[in-house]
Amino acid sequence: MRYTVSDDSIFVNRRNYYLPSKPFAVICYDGFDPSYLADAAIRGISPRLSAMAEQGFCASVHSAMPSFTNPNNVSIVCGAPPRVHGISGNYWYDRATGEEVMMTDAGPLGAPTILAGLAEAGVKVAAVTAKDKLRKALAAGLAGEGLPGIAFSAEKASTSTRAEHGIAGAEIQAGQPVPDQYSPELSLFVLDAGLRLLRSGRAQVLYLSLSDFVQHAHAPGAPESDAFIRAVDDRVGALIDAGATVGIVADHGMTDLSLADGSPNILYLGDRLDARYGAGQTRVICPITDPFVRHHGALGGFVRVHILGDLEHDEVRAFLSRLPGVELALSREEMCRRFDQPMEREGDVAVIAGKGVALGTHEGAHALGELAGARLRSHGSLAERNVPFLVSQPLNAMYRRKAATEQLHNYDIFDFVLNGTRSEGN
């Protein structure tokens, strides 16, 4: 066992979390760039989110790097950065085998989750995700064979079983159809299913992880963005009205990576490296690569470069750092030190894109056709590291002080929700 359970709290990854005496819901609003929240609040189209900011707590915080979905979801449920749990991207280049491996398939997480800890302490916990790949990672120690919790995805809701997911498909759906995986409704299904679990008393702590389908496709203020925010806002209100204290963070922001004419602004690092050092000397891994490729053509603001040939690593790093469009090119050690990454999965050089630039491997290797002429909007760099952090209840004095003096991260949300909203006398 990797967490300690005491009478009133659990201890997970060097933090203490009080056991809840009332319901809590943490929402990971995938790709919810702060610009969406700002615009919605200014135009008054998200009254419940605005009320959270006014009456509870609101701040702009950092996501874990790289600003991708899986590293951040796992960081949030662990309350700790990728260095601790090992998930630093979707795909990872295994030096030993020379193969690209989906990180969430590469074995168990390197750290226990808060969700599993709470479940072991007797709290009714449910994790609901949009995508099934992510559900598998978050279910560790929580749901499945002999475990007490619930963990399922909207994507595979209909085929869920009590044995594997802690709940059967028909119970999840309660008559609601399962939406298409490329739709705004997939995220709304997650929230609706969470609300049913809360209302029926089947869960006291909810982790609800949405999809960034809408944000990849539409800028703030677009009718589609407005409609989605309104729909999420309604459901956030319903969770609060049902008695839950709600925390909302995003896994990453979202930036338009297109030029004035709408074409994507892509720096193909594989091509540059091949031209400089010869083909086969280096390998560029895009850790945003995802079975849901239609969102972004596997183009984001962060890549890892592995040096296969006999090249001076620092020479390659310096070459990459001088390329316009590159914000930072860091050695493996420096990337891990500055951004809390796990060493064993880091590239020889980690490359963070400049603002407005997507990093790719080779021209022609990315499924740009999937964008169907839409502007490329994506994430991964420091430009998408700032994310909203909302809590529906006021913070106690200790956490107000913490917020005013420390750099907060999205993975502090369980700490703030479970510990920061307890009244001072407790």
Next chain:
Amino acid sequence: MRYTVSDDSIFVNRRNYYLPSKPFAVICYDGFDPSYLADAAIRGISPRLSAMAEQGFCASVHSAMPSFTNPNNVSIVCGAPPRVHGISGNYWYDRATGEEVMMTDAGPLGAPTILAGLAEAGVKVAAVTAKDKLRKALAAGLAGEGLPGIAFSAEKASTSTRAEHGIAGAEIQAGQPVPDQYSPELSLFVLDAGLRLLRSGRAQVLYLSLSDFVQHAHAPGAPESDAFIRAVDDRVGALIDAGATVGIVADHGMTDLSLADGSPNILYLGDRLDARYGAGQTRVICPITDPFVRHHGALGGFVRVHILGDLEHDEVRAFLSRLPGVELALSREEMCRRFDQPMEREGDVAVIAGKGVALGTHEGAHALGELAGARLRSHGSLAERNVPFLVSQPLNAMYRRKAATEQLHNYDIFDFVLNGTRSEGN
């Protein structure tokens, strides 16, 4: 005298600068967001800038905060942040008089400039700016009554005199007409005039400061942006061909602050504060305010809030920090500590906008009509802090190490150009 001149160097604001043995030009490419350079390099439309990056040095660095024109130009010529020289915006609220004062009119700079130091050491120095207000600040100790250097603006080129500017209007123009102050040509005039000074031997060190007219109006890849970059690139090439070592930085980046429908995304802090605390209790200063208001309607990503009424400062700070659209709301002390600002000109609360958001005072108080329906593109926040940093010559080993290990700023450019390109034996 506030700098020390020795045989081979000057000492200004705690840094040593070697006297040049060949010509040098430092260009402040106003509003040159890294996304313009990245795009131009990727599409190959700026061959001379690309050659600088490949054969010399290129990095993404930080500007001084706030990411505005005057604080950064002065920081660059001082080689030091606003805390040292006192220019932390265009306008400043004088607590003693209750008036808003243009900072560059508020008395001499709080620090000497590298330009004046070089001129005193006998180097032929010329500063050429697009705007005249900025020229006045940069001319301190350099040009005018009894001083040896040259300092003039493109805006007022035709009325320049030897007595005040170190050169007469007709000599500056050499037959070239003075362009409109709202035109791309104003910046090109700066570069052309600098080139003439270099070729004629009238200047050995040039500081050439452009205008961000094009970048406020056009995104990367727009035909107007491309045309401007090509024109600047030609002139950078001409300076290099004429024998100059060239350094290029920007004073700040540029971000689209509009919604999907093209309307500006503005958070009116004055209105919010009035609604919360009552009118007249607080005063919001937009230090981007500028006689060149047509660029941006005095809307940017940074404002200072002064508390006039009997309000708890930290309560106001906490209120502002919870507003969606605010990235950071910092106490005066914290702003000065984190971003090297001068205390006497800081607000009681400094507010940095979130990505994609402009901060304003009151609805109706900003000249939005001047935008004439164009998208609002502006700067001031951390989203515009990253700027390109280019040097046309390779760096020596010490400066390569510096670049690999320290956070560089645009105000390191004179250090890198004058000291970093000296051969190691020197």
